[in-house]
Amino acid sequence: MVHQYKNNGYNIVLDVNSGMVHVVDDLAYDIIAVYNTIDQNKSKKFSDIKKEEVINEIIRKYHRSEYSRLFGSESDEEEVKTAVLEALNDIEELIKDGALFTEDIYENYISEFKSRQTVVKALCLHIAHDCNLACRYCFAEEGEYQGRRALMSYEVGKQALDFLIQNSGNRKNLEVDFFGGEPLMNFDVVKRLVVYGREQEKLHNKKFRFTLTTNGILLNDEIMEFANQEMSNMVLSIDGRKEINDRMRPSRNGKGSYDVIVPKFLKFADSRKQTNYYVRGTFTHNNLDFAEDVKHLAELGFKQISVEPVVSLPEEPYAITEADIPKIFEEYDKLARYMLEKKKEGKEFNFFHFMIDLSGGPCVAKRLSGCGSGTEYLAVTPWGDLYPCHQFVGEDNYLMGNVYEGVKKADLRDEFKCCNVYAKDKCKECFARFYCSGGCAANSFKFHGNILDTYDIGCELQKKRVECAIMLKAAEAELE
Known part of the structure; x- marks a missing residue:
């Protein structure tokens, strides 16, 4: 093909x-x-x-x-x-x-891969089901996830790390993402859990890679210093230009967050030598000219940028529609040209969705089966329930177990284990299947009610991003 x-x-x-x-x-x-x-x-x-x-x-x-x-x-x-x-x-x-x-020699391989014993290698710890912003597009409903506001206790978090160690088999490198809501609303527990994790590394021959996603409102010098010591990566949420960010990411009192977070994010990015972080934004129907938001972030001085399309049901006023796709394609092309110009000027930056490794990249199993949600990767609520990933939290039919008793729904885990590019009819003849790995199971569920379909608009945008990413590699090769 x-x-x-x-x-x-x-x-x-x-x-x-x-x-x-x-x-x-x-x-x-x-x-x-x-x-x-x-x-x-x-x-x-x-x-x-x-x-x-x-x-x-x-x-x-x-x-x-x-x-x-x-x-x-x-x-x-x-x-x-x-x-x-x-x-x-x-x-x-x-x-x-x-x-x-x-x-294509991989279909039989993935059949064999599915029969392997499942090990858990990553957890998304919902350290706070609460938030100090009221982002209009938030899938987590301002941190509540269709439930109640809560902060994870140290005891639940400690049990979650124990669960990860016990279910990781011989795998040494483990990942834990502190997520929310807003994780910094529960920063003391974050610190204590990192200390506990470091202690357990030595006892069990494991190595934790901790990450944290924050809206930046509570970010301060103490937190920056701790993060620079302990967090392998940080995700800093901002949508781009002030008017765009403040329209979609207001505080609870309606005020915008841009002026509060930008100075902190710039200081933090510089303190990390412009590596091991992302400023991560969301574009919607309201700012289809999102290339301008990426350019704005680059011109502020950020070197690691991700601005992603909102995933929302069509009844929402900010939802991306099929009619928006041609304009979004134009923006991706415009952004790719801008990135080439900046590289020629010696002012290059990374755009997450244009990053592609043509010489190596993820292993075959990863390319075929994606993020590992529901199998290798699980989300943990503040009270210790296990879900396939953070986007399934609150969906009762996808409650898999808890950190005390482990995964109780083996049939559900097996369903996710079978989720790969060969199980999805729309993926079998798609040129991008080894780059998107079949897309997001949660998005498939959101739009079609099952995990073995695909989010069609997301597929079109992903294919365009792959094309732009490959073109950039070709252009960069000429510059070398």
Whole structure:
């Protein structure tokens, strides 16, 4: 399977199953497209008949004016045939080398992977079901998660870390994200749990990677110092421009948060040497020109930026609709061009959704099955209940157990274990399946009532982001 597209002047051919990317000229681009149409079996060797078919189709495709553009004003059909034949031979070599039209060899692998023993490697600790902001798009309902306001006790958090250690098997590296609501409303318990985790590392040959997500209202010098010592990553929530941020992220009294958090976030990012953090925003139907928000954050001085589309049911006034997709595509293209300009100026920054590793990246199992929600990754409520992830919290049918008794619904865990790109019809022929890993199970549930579907608007945006990310890699290679 190949995916072809043009972006920012580049003709890009992605061999989906191998992950190989080819930047080609117009002739090779069109030949590959024609061959892809003619050879439905994707054979690894051209026959003479097949080559003749391709040559004839290319000649039919190009008018005489195209000949002069591609081959020179004096070209004739024989010269065209020669050029096409040379390009075909190059393409055949790529096929022989396993770099083009490769076979999908992973479906059987994922079947075997599903039979492996489940270990838990990450927890999302809902350290606070409460918040000091009233963000209009918050899926957690201002921190309440369809329930009551609560702060996690040290005892529940301690039991959660014990549960993670006991259920992690031989895995040494474990992850714990302090989440909310607003985690800093319960900072004392955060500190105590980090101390406890560090003590347990030595006893059980484990290594905790702690992270924390905050809206920044309570951020101060003490917290920054602690985070720089103990937090592997920090997520700092801000939507971009002041008017955009303050419209969607007001405090409980209706005042905006921008002026409070920006000086703190800038100081904190610099204290971390502009690494191991993200300023993370959300764009909605109200700011489809979100590239301007990314640019605003970059111009403030942030180097690690993520601005993501809101995921909301269509009845909400800020929900992204299908009609918004063309405008969002334009914004991603605009953002990619802006990032190239900044790189040329020596002022580059990272945009989370354009970060892609074409030479390595996640292991095959991760590429096929995603974040591991419901199996390797679980969310813990303030009172110790276990859910597949933070977005399922409050959904009674997805209550899996608790940190004291463990996972009680093995059938539900097995359902998530089977959630992969081959279990979803929409993913099987999608070129982006090894980059998005089948999308978010919670979003699928939100829009379709089950975890084996996909959020369609999210899929379209993800595919566009993958295309932009690959184009950026091609452009950056030229700059080196």
